[in-house]
Amino acid sequence: MSNSKNTILSLRNVKKHFPIKEGVFQNVVGQVHAVDGVSFDIGAGETVGLVGESGCGKTTIGRCVSGLEPLTDGDIFFDLTPEKLVALEDFEKHQSEIKNKYLIDEIQSTSNISKIEGDDFYNYRRNCQMVFQDSFSSLSPRQLVSDIVSRPLKIHKVCADNELIPRTIELLEQVGLGKQHLYRFPHQFSGGQRQRISIARALALDPKLIVLDEPTSALDVSVQAQILNLLHDLQKQRGLSYLFITHNLSVIRHMADKIVVMYLGKVVEAGKTEDIFANPQHPYTKALLAASPDLSEDVMSDMAALDGPIPDPARPPQGCSFRTRCPVSRTECGWEVDDIIRRLEHHETLIDSIKSVHQPDAFNAKLTFETSFSAIELKDAIGTNDIPKQMRKAIKKIEVDGNDVNISFDPVQTVPLVQSDNGSLSRCVLANK
Amino acid sequence: MKKNAQNAGIDEVNFNDSAFKVRLKRNLEILSNVLANPTTVLGLIIVILMLAMAIFAPVITEPNTPDPYQMPRDWKAARSAPLTPGHILGTTNRGGDVFYGVVWGARTSLKLSILVVTLTVVLGVIIGSVAGIVGGKVDEILMRIVDVFLSIPELIFALAIAAILGPSFTNIILALVIVFWVKYARIMRAQVIRIKQREYVDAAKIMGASKLQIYLKDILPNSFSPVMVQATLDMGNIVLVGATLSFIGLSEAGIAEWGVLVSEGQAGISAGRWWASTFPGLMVFLWALAFNLVGDGLRDVLDPRTETKR
Numbered sequence: 001m002s003n004s005k006n007t008i009l010s011l012r013n014v015k016k017h018f019p020i021k022e023g024v025f026q027n028v029v030g031q032v033h034a035v036d037g038v039s040f041d042i043g044a045g046e047t048v049g050l051v052g053e054s055g056c057g058k059t060t061i062g063r064c065v066s067g068l069e070p071l072t073d074g075d076i077f078f079d080l081t082p083e084k085l086v087a088l089e090d091f092e093k094h095q096s097e098i099k100n101k102y103l104i105d106e107i108q109s110t111s112n113i114s115k116i117e118g119d120d121f122y123n124y125r126r127n128c129q130m131v132f133q134d135s136f137s138s139l140s141p142r143q144l145v146s147d148i149v150s151r152p153l154k155i156h157k158v159c160a161d162n163e164l165i166p167r168t169i170e171l172l173e174q175v176g177l178g179k180q181h182l183y184r185f186p187h188q189f190s191g192g193q194r195q196r197i198s199i200a201r202a203l204a205l206d207p208k209l210i211v212l213d214e215p216t217s218a219l220d221v222s223v224q225a226q227i228l229n230l231l232h233d234l235q236k237q238r239g240l241s242y243l244f245i246t247h248n249l250s251v252i253r254h255m256a257d258k259i260v261v262m263y264l265g266k267v268v269e270a271g272k273t274e275d276i277f278a279n280p281q282h283p284y285t286k287a288l289l290a291a292s293p294d295l296s297e298d299v300m301s302d303m304a305a306l307d308g309p310i311p312d313p314a315r316p317p318q319g320c321s322f323r324t325r326c327p328v329s330r331t332e333c334g335w336e337v338d339d340i341i342r343r344l345e346h347h348e349t350l351i352d353s354i355k356s357v358h359q360p361d362a363f364n365a366k367l368t369f370e371t372s373f374s375a376i377e378l379k380d381a382i383g384t385n386d387i388p389k390q391m392r393k394a395i396k397k398i399e400v401d402g403n404d405v406n407i408s409f410d411p412v413q414t415v416p417l418v419q420s421d422n423g424s425l426s427r428c429v430l431a432n433k
Numbered sequence: 434m435k436k437n438a439q440n441a442g443i444d445e446v447n448f449n450d451s452a453f454k455v456r457l458k459r460n461l462e463i464l465s466n467v468l469a470n471p472t473t474v475l476g477l478i479i480v481i482l483m484l485a486m487a488i489f490a491p492v493i494t495e496p497n498t499p500d501p502y503q504m505p506r507d508w509k510a511a512r513s514a515p516l517t518p519g520h521i522l523g524t525t526n527r528g529g530d531v532f533y534g535v536v537w538g539a540r541t542s543l544k545l546s547i548l549v550v551t552l553t554v555v556l557g558v559i560i561g562s563v564a565g566i567v568g569g570k571v572d573e574i575l576m577r578i579v580d581v582f583l584s585i586p587e588l589i590f591a592l593a594i595a596a597i598l599g600p601s602f603t604n605i606i607l608a609l610v611i612v613f614w615v616k617y618a619r620i621m622r623a624q625v626i627r628i629k630q631r632e633y634v635d636a637a638k639i640m641g642a643s644k645l646q647i648y649l650k651d652i653l654p655n656s657f658s659p660v661m662v663q664a665t666l667d668m669g670n671i672v673l674v675g676a677t678l679s680f681i682g683l684s685e686a687g688i689a690e691w692g693v694l695v696s697e698g699q700a701g702i703s704a705g706r707w708w709a710s711t712f713p714g715l716m717v718f719l720w721a722l723a724f725n726l727v728g729d730g731l732r733d734v735l736d737p738r739t740e741t742k743r
């Protein structure tokens with residue numbers, strides 16, 4: 001897969017967890033697994049599209065990439081030559097044989113964005129910029145366009161003071177604005193024009209990579225197309241790489257060379273745009289495509305649309321995290337005790353009569369009820385259609401013992417990302433076959 | 434290149450614009466919005482008259498020597514009614530000229546309110562910014578302190594402090610500063626927390642701006658409007674509370690201060706000599722009213738919600 005081009009960005013098992021704090025003393029009571037082990041690469045001049053429903057961690061990845069959030073775990077490497085990428089992959093596969101320790105150390109100290117400092121970090125700042133979704137909130141209401149666009153030039157002392165304004169005008173012209181817009185406040189512009197100002201600001205330092213976080217989702221459809229064309233043209237002229245974040249699949253199809261599909265902080269499918277649209281592998285991708293009316297004719301339309309709530313990212317499901325909503329789930333998809341509770345939530349009297357839950361891990365639990373009658377009722381409920389067959393089969397043991405019910409499932413590992421026939425990666429037990 | 438129709442949106446195209454002119458125009462726009470409200474204009478007129486009176490006090494009345502802030506005493510003309518020649522608003526029991534007290538009292542009030550507002554704003558903005566930016570335990574502790582301060586009624590708190598410190602004009606200033614800074618700390622903290630989540634702050638971080646620069650260029654200017662509104666309101670409130678403390682006798686006796694004067698004239702009221710208390714009392718009322726009217730007008734215009742509507 002390696003060619004002569006550099007890899008602008010390489011995410012390796014990136015994790016970002018946010019602590020949940022409570023009370024006066026701000027005790028940490030849990031962790032939101034916003035991003036949970038994400039890896040992908042962006043090549044020079046390439047656009048990688050990041051898609052997924054709201055809350056799956058897309059923005060968090062963008063913020064990690066642009067250095068706004070420190071990582072909980074994992075690494076992000078910037079601008080790797082093909083040799084360095086190979087060395088890195090090699091090193092990860094055979095940790096023990098330190099063949100080229102010298103090269104690895106060099107990569108860590110010059111390309112790992114959490115470890116570089118001084119000039120290298122300054123250099124990274126120049127080379128990675130971001131455009132945000134909300135064009136109102138991304139431009140300071142008290143600064144003139146001239147200040148906004150020239151500010152990066154000033155900070156990085158790119159040019160002499162008397163060059164600032166000509167350079168700023170040049171940048172404005174590149175995004176389809178002009179010098180008549182220099183001395184205006186952001187609120188005097190339309191949404192599309194404000195987004196152009198943001199793009200001009202992002203271009204000022206001539207970066208290699210721009211993170212675009214839903215740059216057009218707040219815009220009218222016609223304006224959206226203009227901005228997308230502008231981004232396309234700029235990419236061609238300047239050889240930019242984009243990390244394009246969106247939940248709009250037709251936009252991503254238009255823009256991206258590669259697509260990364262995320263669900264609950266994890267990558268569920270990744271591959272070339274054509275492959276994913278022509279032959280989606282993961283049930284989640286299929287469901288997303290089915291839910292996009294303007295795209296669905298050429299994909300299988302027998303797929304049920306997505307329904308049901310997204311599980312809480314503070315307690316992401318084990319096994320396959322999509323199984324609570326997956327229309328084709330199997331016995332081996334990794335069921336756990338929480339699934340029983342989720343499925344029986346509408347049995348209010350039954351749920352209310354639970355006195356205590358002792359749960360040593362996700363797969364084993366002892367539920368204590370008010371009465372032995374309720375305990376038996378639970379066991380009966382598991383036999384009904386409320387619990388899908390494939391899930392019932394995964395139950396290893398269920399015993400009623402007076403007021404207690406002991407339930408255990410077979411423990412499972414997280415479903416791995418595996419390569420399918422057409423070259424894309426997918427995280428689904430069906431793809432393993 | 435596509436440099437075509439997208440330039441529409443903005444109507445008048447003026448190549449001679451400069452940053453200075455645009456800023457000036459924007460400020461004039463805000464001013465004209467403030468002036469669109471008649472009650473604000475009324476408040477502003479009274480404020481301007483009061484300020485003029487304070488600034489030109491030495492021109493309006495001959496300054497008393499050696500200390501012009503002490504009331505001149507004309508014992509022979511004590512208890513004169515208004516319109517007595519030489520004592521246009523009458524005199525007090527002790528021969529103090531009410532007109533002199535009213536005019537120089539404006540100066541005292543201006544001195545008091547400007548001093549207290551400046552000190553409280555600086556203190557409040559610093560503490561509020563630290564709490565908002567640092568967050569965590571520092572924030573918790575600072576805000577608990579603020580809560581304690583806010584739970585005590587302003588007047589009673591100021592009274593207690595001034596009483597502990599002992600009667601003097603400086604101690605009144607001190608007491609007022611101790612009481613009034615908390616509001617600014619709280620306003621500033623809320624603003625800083627709101628503004629630091631704005632994406633333009635993230636954009637500044639990404640382009641490599643220093644923390645200090647982000648604070649000075651992005652956070653501070655965008656947080657300041659509510660502080661300014663509160664400062665305007667407090668220009669009035671401080672004089673009101675200050676006069677109350679003076680009235681109770683926590684200031685220096687005999688200085689040209691409205692509260693002191695009301696208290697000095699109080700003895701004559703039962704005997705029908707209404708003027709010595711009424712005129713300075715009216716001044717306190719007008720001063721507080723005027724700044725409150727202007728502050729309310731500013732709030733309407735600077736409120737971020739009305740700002741996005743325009």
Ligand SMILES: Nc1ncnc2c1ncn2[C@@H]1O[C@H](COP(=O)(O)OP(=O)(O)OP(=O)(O)O)[C@@H](O)[C@H]1O
Pocket residue numbers: 018019032033034052053054055056057058059060061247313
């Ligand atoms: N600063 C934070 N503190 C705590 N939780 C956070 C923080 N930022 C994000 N999260 C949580 O992390 C998860 C991922 O959020 P993120 O904003 O990355 O999602 P997204 O994919 O960009 O969604 P959207 O499409 O709505 O923008 C969410 O559950 C969110 O609540």
Ligand code: SF4
Pocket residue numbers: 282283284320321322323324326327328329330332333415427428429430
């Ligand atoms: S592993 Fe595949 S089949 Fe099983 S629940 Fe997940 S997506 Fe559905």
Ligand SMILES: [Mg+2]
Pocket residue numbers: 058059060
């Ligand atoms: Mg987002």
